[in-house]
Amino acid sequence: MKQGSISIVGAGPGDPELITVKALRRIQTADVILYDRLVNEELLAYGRKEALRIYCGKAPGQHSMPQEGIERLMIKHASAGSHVVRLKGGDPFVFGRGGEEALASAAAGIPYEVIPGITSAIGAAASAGIPLTHRGLAASFAIVTGSRCHDHAAPVRWDALAHSVDTLVIYMGVSHLGGIREQLLKHGKDAATPVALIENGTTARERTVTGTLGNIDKLATAMKISNPALIIIGEAVKVREQLLALENAARSQIG
Numbered sequence: 001m002k003q004g005s006i007s008i009v010g011a012g013p014g015d016p017e018l019i020t021v022k023a024l025r026r027i028q029t030a031d032v033i034l035y036d037r038l039v040n041e042e043l044l045a046y047g048r049k050e051a052l053r054i055y056c057g058k059a060p061g062q063h064s065m066p067q068e069g070i071e072r073l074m075i076k077h078a079s080a081g082s083h084v085v086r087l088k089g090g091d092p093f094v095f096g097r098g099g100e101e102a103l104a105s106a107a108a109g110i111p112y113e114v115i116p117g118i119t120s121a122i123g124a125a126a127s128a129g130i131p132l133t134h135r136g137l138a139a140s141f142a143i144v145t146g147s148r149c150h151d152h153a154a155p156v157r158w159d160a161l162a163h164s165v166d167t168l169v170i171y172m173g174v175s176h177l178g179g180i181r182e183q184l185l186k187h188g189k190d191a192a193t194p195v196a197l198i199e200n201g202t203t204a205r206e207r208t209v210t211g212t213l214g215n216i217d218k219l220a221t222a223m224k225i226s227n228p229a230l231i232i233i234g235e236a237v238k239v240r241e242q243l244l245a246l247e248n249a250a251r252s253q254i255g
């Protein structure tokens, strides 16, 4: 029997062109593709006609397939000799439970590999014109979960983050914006710190709104920002405003 394998693959942040060549090649040769909600479905068209495509997405607050079920399915198909591609939004090791899937593959003795993807922080920041580091404005950034239920054993250290990191990129945070704002203000972050919210980053439906730490939850509600969205907090957000102002000035000169 053919030896099966598992590729844990990052699909990139949303724009289907932002996938790696290696990831695309694995999709093209897969027997089984297990894909998540945030994967751009256009990418599935690159798979072989006869490849089995299985949706494993979890809508927020709902669990269409429990994590253990996904891991069992992945191992079942690979054990039967299939090449399984576990396709995940962004990068598999950034809030993607890719680590757990790698552990499950290794424990089952199945050959596996992990193919990185552009995580949504990197993709969305580029698309919105926000350099996560910028000379004179930001020398460090951190990727943080805003979801309190994400990991009770390792709570987010808002106290340390408020002081020691220049740009904060918060995943899964839009529905907890009030709490995040409170935490950061409590630990001394300036209410005037620039903030951006990016919804559906890198896709045709991308929307970005900017404000300050002090007013961002009201802005998010007013603009009806919903998932998937990222929060970027820090002085580097100002570069977006500078870029837009320069682009407008250049346009009005030409016009």
Ligand code: SAH
Binding pocket: 013, 014, 038, 088, 089, 090, 091, 092, 093, 094, 095, 096, 118, 119, 120, 121, 124, 170, 171, 172, 173, 198, 199, 200, 201, 202, 203, 227, 228, 229, 230
């Ligand atoms: N592994 C993924 C993250 C999964 S967690 C990655 O590396 O990007 C899911 C969270 O990612 C969402 O709640 C949202 O905060 C963020 N996210 C994913 N895709 C996004 C997109 N296109 N635009 C904005 N945020 C996105």
